[in-house]
Amino acid sequence: MSDDETTVGDGGGDGAAPDARRVGGRYVIGELLGRGGMAEVRRATDVRLGRTVAVKQLRTDLATDPTFQARFRREAQAAAGLNHPNIVSVYDTGEEMAPDGSHVQPYIVMEYVQGRTLREVLDDGRKLLPERALEITAGVLAALDYSHRAGIIHRDIKPANVMLTPTGDVKVMDFGIARAIADGTSTMTQTSAVVGTAQYLSPEQARGETVDSRSDVYSTGCLLYELLTGRPPFVGDSPFSVAYQHVREVAEPPGTHNEELPAELDAITMKALAKKVEDRYQSAAEMRADIQRHLDGQPVDAPTALVAAVPVVAAAEPETSIFRPALDEGDYEEEKKKRRWPLVVGLLVVLALLVGGIALAVTLLGSEKEVPVPDLSDQTLGQARRTLDEAGLTLGSVDREPSDVAQGLVIDQDPGADELAAEDSDVNVVISAGAETTTVPYLLGDTRDEAAAKLEERELTPNFQEADSTEPAGTVIRTDPNADTPIELGGSVTVVLSLGPVEVPGVVGRTEEQARSILQDADLEVSVDEDTTTPAEPGQVLEQTPGAGSEVARGSTVTITVSRYEEPTPTPTETPTESETPTEVPTETPTETPTDSESPDAGTAPGAGPSPVDGPEPGPSASEQAVPAAAPARSTAPHRRPRRHGRRGPRSDQESAATA
Template sequence: MSTEPQVIAGRYRVDELIGHGGMAKVYRGYDLTLGREIAIKILDPELARDTSFRTRFRLEAQAASRMSHPSIVRVYDAGDPSTSDPASDEPPYIVMELVKGTLLKKIIAEGPVPVADAVRYVDGILEALDYSHRAGVVHRDIKPGNVMVTDKGQVKVMDFGIARAVSDSSSTVAETTQIIGTAAYFSPEQAKGEPVDARADLYSTGVVLYELLTGRQPFRGESPVAVAYQHVSETPIPPSEVNEESPAALDPIVLRALAKDPYQRFPDAAHFRAALDSAVTGAAPTRKQIGALTSELYGPNPRQAQETARSLRQLSSDTTMTRTQSGPPVAWIWAGVALLAVLLASVLFWVVTISMRPSEVPSTSRVVPDLTNVASERAQDDLAKLDLSSKIVIESSPDIAEGNVIRTDPESGVSVEQGSTVTLYVSSGEETVVVPKLEGMSLAAATEALEKAGLQLGTVTQRNDKGLAANTVMTASEKADTEVAPNTVVNLEVASGKVTLSDVVGWSVDSASKALTDLGLTPVPIEESDCPATDPATVHSMSVAPGDVPINSSVELRYCTGS
C-alpha cells in the first residue's frame, strides 16, 4: 500500500533519506511553491525536546540563512512547528540547497589525497570561513563530514550556525562531542569548555589540512575525552614526518593553525589562505626553522621530552628483552647517563638564567591583543588578565556580529603601560528596518510606504482577480513586520483589475450568463428577430471579444428570436 509523502509547512515535500549524522537526518525534498529540488535536514527528536535549544536553533538558522556565498551551502528556510503549535512534538527542520557531490569525509576515506587537491579543498573551506566570519557567524564544527565537494570540484561548507545552538545546549565536553560528532577536530578552547571565536574554526581547518596531508588526524585516542586532552596538552608531529610525500613547506602552516593559544594562530581566514598560497610556491623550511617554530608555539624542545618519555615507557614495559649479563645492559647504562646529563644541563641552564636575571622591577608594559570579532565579555576578560582596563563604545557594523569587537584603541600590537585603558568599539549589529504591511494597499500607497521604511520597490507582477480593484497589492516578497536590511528590494504582486473572458458563442444564453456572472461581469442578453430562433436560445455573438476585460464590465450576449 502506497503512502502519501510527508509535506512540511504545506510546501516542502520530504522524499528519500540521503544522509544522517549525530544531530539529524537529511532527506531529498521538493519545494512545491518554487518548484525546485531541495535538501531537508530534520533535527533529532531527542535533541529537539530542549525548548531552550529550539530557540537558539531558530536564531542561529536565521543568521545562517542570511549568508549567500558560492562556497557555503545555502540555507533557504528553517522552521519549528512548536512556534505555531506549542503542543506539537515535531522536530525543527532546515531547508537547504541540494548539492550534488561527495562528502570530503568519503574522499579522505578512499585513500591518500594529492597535495594539490588537499590545498584546493582547504582553500575552499577558508574562503567560506572568511565570508562567514566577516558576517559574524562562527561555524564551530568544521570537519570533513560538513564539507561537500561538488561534481565540478567546488567546495561547499554546510551546517553554519547549527553547531553553536548545539554546543550552547551541552554542559560538558563529552556531551557536546556525543551530539556534534568526533572530538578529533575540536579546538583546545572548545575542549576546555571556554568561549570560542573565529579562531576555533581556523584550528579545526588546520586539523582537516593535517588529515588531508597525512591520512590521519593529529591526535587520536580511545575516547573523545582522551582526544580532547591531547588537543589541550600534546604537540602535533609535523605532517612531513608522518607522510614523506607531504611537502615540508606546509609544516609551518599546519603547526601555526594548530597552536594551543588562539592568539598564536592566524588572525583570520584570509591570512591563513595567503600563507597557504605562499607555502605552495615558496621554499621548504629547514629542520632548524621547524624546530624553532614548534618551540615557539608549543614550548621548548617538546619532542625531546616526548621521545625520552616514550623510550622510558618502552624500557619499563618491554617483556621480550632478555638479560645476557649479570649487571644492567650496557645500553641501559648509557641511556641513564645520557638522561642524567640532560637533567644536569637543564638545571645548570636554569640556575645561570636566574642569576643573570636583572634585579630591577620587571617591565610593566603590555601588548594590546588582537580582539577583532571577539565577544565583548571575552575581550574584557582578556584585557583584565593583562592588567588592562577597558571601556566600551557601541557602534553599528554591517560586518561584525552584535556584541563582538569591531576594533580597539590603541590598536592590537601596540605596547601600553600596565593599568592603561583600552577602548573596545563593540558592534550593535547591522542596522535593520521593519517591513510594513502592504497587502490591500494601492500600488502608489505601497510604494510610498516602502520609501518611508527605507526599502526599495522591485518588480511588480499583475494577476487577474475579480474581487480586487486594479493595482491593489495582493502579496509581497517580504513578510510584514519582519526585520530586514535597509534598501532591501521588495517585489509586489498586484491585481490587474481584469478578468479573463472566455468565448461563449454557441453556449446557451443561461449558461453564458452564469459564466459571466461568476467572473464578476454583467451579462446583457439582446434579442434579435432577424435571424431564426434556436431551442434553447444560444449566443451567436458577443459585444466584447474574448480575453482580459476590466472587472464589472457589461457584455452583450446576442441571440436569435425570429421564425
C-alpha cells in the first residue's frame, strides 16, 4: 500500500479491533480497513440508520495543522456533494475531539463498498481482456467527468483508488482528499503523498505546476496503460527517476508489450499520455467518448497513423575540384561541338530509361499479388482485424446496421469471403448494431381487433389467449410483456382477453344436488356450508352467496348454505301398571264450584266429571279408566299437556290418575 493509499471495503487491517468508540455521536468505530501516510479508514456502524459505513480520519500530526484542517473541511464538503454511481458516496463530515483531548480531528463518513481494488486485481497477476479494461476506464472517466463539472480535481487516480464491486461496478475513491493534500504541496519533496504515486503523476504535477482536469486525464491514461499491459508506462529505481520520465520521455505504445492490442488502443492511450496538455484529450468526457466509439466498433478520433520513419542521409564526402585552364577564343567553337555529343547521348539514355521504367511499372502493376479474403462472419471487430492482418489485408471502413445477429459481430464484408483482393488492400465490414426494438403498447380495455391493430403498427405479433374476468367479454385484461417494455421488432406479445362475467343463478329452495348441478353448468364452483338449527327439510338450500343475479367471473365460487336440521327426540313417558295405579289423594287446593255450563247436574259424583275432548267414553269404574288415561299414544312431537276448556272443576279420580 502506498503512503496515502486507503481502502474502503473488505480490507486487511492489523487484525486488532480497537475499543468501541463513537464519532459524531452516531458512528460506532470498528476494525481497521486500511492505513496510509495521510489517513486511516475503519469500518463503522451508523446506529441512527443501522447501516455499515467507512469512517476516514486524518492522521494526528496532520490534523493539528489549522490550515490543513480548513482545506480538508472545504474539500470534504465539496466531496459530499458528489453523488454519482461510479463514486464512493460521502455521507457525512465533521470534527471530533481526539481521545487525548489535545486537538480536533476531522473525519469523513463514506459508503462502505464490498469488493477489491484494481491494485489487488493487478497484483494477483490477472490479465484483463482489452474490452474489460476499456469498460473499467470508461467508468473511471464517468466519475471524473462528473467531479470535474462540479469543480473537483481528483489528482490521485491510481489502481488503489478504484474499486470493483462483486457485480463488476466501478467505484472511484478519495475525492476531495487528494485535492486538499495537493493544495499543500508545491513540489515533490514537500510530502510523501506525491512520491508514493509517482507512477501516475502528470508531467505538470511532477514539475510542481498548477494543474487542471487534464492532469486527471493523464493519470487515467497511465491507469489504462497498466490495465492493458500489466505494467505502468514508466518504471524506475526511485520515484524521482519515474517522475523524470513522465516529464522527459515518451512511453512505448501498449502494443509493444501486448501484440494482440489493436492500433486504436495504442492511439487512445498515447493521446491521453501526451506531454503537452493541449495535445491530450481536453476532458474526461472526450476520452470516454473515444473509448465508447471503439467498443461500438466505430473509428476513434485519436490518430492511429504512425509517422513514417525518415532515413537519415549521411553527409556527402567533400569533393576535390580541378579547374581546367581557360580556353582561348579559337578553341571555343571546337570545344562547344565536343560538348554537344555527350548531351545528346545523355538525353537518349534518359529517354530509354524512362520508357523502360514505364514498361516495368505497367508489368509490375499488372502482376500485383492477390490473396483470398477470409470469412469474417460473426467475428468481433478485434478478431476481424487480426484475421485480416494474418491474411495480409487491412481493415477498412466500419459501418453499423440493425440485425438479429448479436451486437458487435460482423454481418457483412466487402470484398466477400474467398474473393481475391490485392495484398495490403482494405476490407470494409458491417457490424451488427443489434436487433431494432420497440415498446409494447398499452392495450388494457381494448378489443381483440384494436389490440391487433396497435401491435401490427409496431411490427409485433399478437398471441391471443382467454381468461376468466369480470371485465367485459373480449376486452384485454393483461399483456406479457407489460406495456412500455422494450421488445425486438417482430417479437410476440401475449394478449389475454376476458371471457366476460356470468350471472349467478338462484338456487335457494332447491336440493343440494340440484344446486350443484345448476351452478356447475354455469361454470361456477360450489362451496357448501351447513345449517343445523333452522327447521327445514334436510338437504334444502337456505341461502347463497353471491346472490342470484350477481355478475362474477367464470370459475368463481358460490357458497350455498344447506339445511341439516333434525327433529328433536322427545323424552318417553313410562306407562304405569295396575299395581302402580295411584290412589286418590285429596287435593289441598280448594275446588271451584262448576257452573251450569260445566256441569249440568250439580249432584254428579266427583268421578262423573266432564270427559276430555275427543277422549274415550267413561268406563264403569275409576280404576278401569285410569289405565288408558295415563298412557296416551306416542307422538314424534314434543309432549304437551292437553289444553283445558272453561274453568277448572273438582278433580275426579280419573283425572288424578291421568295426571299422576
